[in-house]
Amino acid sequence: MMEVGDFERKDVYYNEKLQPVDEKICGLLKQRKELAEGNPGHPLKVLVKEWAEKYGFYEEYLHTVFSTLNLEDMYKPRVKPNEFRCQIPVMRSAEQDGVFYSVVAMRQYDNASVVVLSADWEEEFDLHHSERTHREFTLEIGGDQEYDCRMQIGSGTTGKMSYNYIISPALPDHLAEIEFRVRAYIGVGKENPVGPEFVLV
Known part of the structure; x- marks a missing residue:
């Protein structure tokens, strides 16, 4: 829908x-x-x-x-996930430049899948210094067909960020042929890539 x-x-x-x-x-x-x-x-x-x-x-x-x-x-018209079916473990991860990226599970709907891409890194929290490292990242899906992968919502705190992505059409329940490709950036606007695109394994 x-x-x-x-x-x-x-x-x-x-x-x-x-x-x-x-x-x-x-x-x-x-x-x-x-x-x-x-x-x-x-x-x-x-x-x-x-x-x-x-x-x-x-x-x-x-x-x-x-x-x-x-x-x-x-x-671009957005897909709204419709008719929740189940949760499926993904358990894919990778590390780049001291940041650990992971997708733990996905929620399956009739018309879409939803995954949460998390990024965790070491960053000290200081009450007297409110600045923190801002990171952005994008997720693309590789498979036997083209998937639209759109960030729905994101949030973060010191040393952690997570984004919800809606993927359509729905991914297969068995993910052996599916790649989760990530590209990371420092700062706002995706102008400073951390490194090359990498795949969660």
Whole structure:
């Protein structure tokens, strides 16, 4: 079952002379997406300033445009797990750069699977020093077909983070042919990968 928004966009006034330009913009967006390979980042401020001056735009406007380009996944219809079936042990793990990653179990539904990817590392808690290391990570599923793997919710504290992922269609109950692939990042925005993608075993 897909979650569908209540808002339905309606046609409004459109200057037909813009159609060829707008189609070219769509083609360039596709080219940008392919070149980015899932990690577009954001242009440097000096570049945005240069382009704003060159093309006659406000800098903040261009920053907003590039920020919006990175939000495509927000608009993809989301699968809502329906009809819980069972819990299945996974027991996959790996370590990279002092961080231990694990998926212990998955919840099986008729139309999707849900797994929790956890990351644990040594980090001292200090009441007088509130900063902690922020980490982000992505999960991809490898198998005999294409799986959509979307982060649903995440939380963390000192030395630990965990994200819930909804995977559709549902994974098979027997996971011998399924890979859980993880890529980890330091900081916000997935701009600083810790290392190469790795597989939980």
